[in-house]
Amino acid sequence: MKSALVYQTLVLAALALVPGIGEALYFHDKISWRSSIPASEMVSVEQARAWGDSAIWVDARPDEDFAHNHVPGAFSLNEDRWNALLPQFLAAWSPSKKVVVYCSSLNCNASREVARRLRDEAQLKNVFVLEGGWEEWLKKK
Amino acid sequence: MTSATFNLKLRTSNILWRIVDLIVGGIFIYAGALKMFDPVRFASDIDNYKILPWTIGVALAFYVPWLEIFCGIALVLRFLYRGGLSILTALVLVFTLATVAAKVRGLDITCGCFGHASQHWSFPAHIATNLAILAALLALCFQAAAKRKAAH
Numbered sequence: 243m244k245s246a247l248v249y250q251t252l253v254l255a256a257l258a259l260v261p262g263i264g265e266a267l268y269f270h271d272k273i274s275w276r277s278s279i280p281a282s283e284m285v286s287v288e289q290a291r292a293w294g295d296s297a298i299w300v301d302a303r304p305d306e307d308f309a310h311n312h313v314p315g316a317f318s319l320n321e322d323r324w325n326a327l328l329p330q331f332l333a334a335w336s337p338s339k340k341v342v343v344y345c346s347s348l349n350c351n352a353s354r355e356v357a358r359r360l361r362d363e364a365q366l367k368n369v370f371v372l373e374g375g376w377e378e379w380l381k382k383k
Numbered sequence: 384m385t386s387a388t389f390n391l392k393l394r395t396s397n398i399l400w401r402i403v404d405l406i407v408g409g410i411f412i413y414a415g416a417l418k419m420f421d422p423v424r425f426a427s428d429i430d431n432y433k434i435l436p437w438t439i440g441v442a443l444a445f446y447v448p449w450l451e452i453f454c455g456i457a458l459v460l461r462f463l464y465r466g467g468l469s470i471l472t473a474l475v476l477v478f479t480l481a482t483v484a485a486k487v488r489g490l491d492i493t494c495g496c497f498g499h500a501s502q503h504w505s506f507p508a509h510i511a512t513n514l515a516i517l518a519a520l521l522a523l524c525f526q527a528a529a530k531r532k533a534a535h
Contacts, residue, residue, distance in 0.1 A: 253466065278427060
């Protein structure tokens with residue numbers, strides 16, 4: 243009885259391994275196995291500030307957080323209202339600008355996703371994720 | 384109780400358990416498919432829990448969706464059924480514990496259970512869904528065990 247259960251479990255675990263490996267090979271150039279964000283796509287608060295007017299700030303937090311407070315001059319662009327917010331951001335964007343995306347903190351995910359969509363869907367270059375997000379920006383205000 | 388009434392009750396009970404099989408299996412096929420199409424996002428969701436190193440998270444992001452799909456299919460087809468039930472029960476237990484641990488540590492996590500659809504689930508909604516699925520899986524485990532016992 244128990245050996246049948248172990249056998250079934252192992253068969254299913256092995257079956258899932260095959261397409262899993264296939265998918266990992268297919269996506270090999272879309273994801274880094276070493277770090278969640280390549281170092282080249284991260285930027286510190288100090289570095290981003292040093293860019294001055296050549297940087298365009300993107301707030302990936304929900305609307306209410308943006309309304310409460312945000313980096314001066316930042317554009318709100320979150321995934322909830324992506325289609326509605328993207329045009330106004332693109333209208334202000336120019337190829338010479340560096341895009342700095344932030345969300346609430348070090349643990350949040352939104353800035354990574356928004357940065358990824360800006361690169362993949364809007365085909366923008368020079369898109370960076372702010373290390374530590376809004377919390378870090380506040381600390382170094 | 385007459386034999387005909389007993390048979391009718393048994394058949395109705397079997398149909399109901401079959402429906403639970405299909406619903407639970409369907410949920411995991413759906414959840415697995417959503418994550419399978421976007422492993423990059425799922426890897427980020429796993430990383431948000433701050434439990435595993437990034438490399439292991441990426442490996443799981445490629446593997447777990449397929450495991451869910453195959454186990455869901457096992458439930459739907461009743462093939463490798465007990466193996467599927469055991470794996471899914473273990474997965475949901477781990478997901479639930481990880482969610483509670485993340486909450487205790489004050490992490491602002493994205494659930495990731497149902498890809499983009501579950502992005503803004505609150506913690507209670509997240510836990511309630513997990514517990515409901517866990518209850519259904521445990522009920523199926525007990526039912527399968529009772530059936531095996533009766534057959535012997």
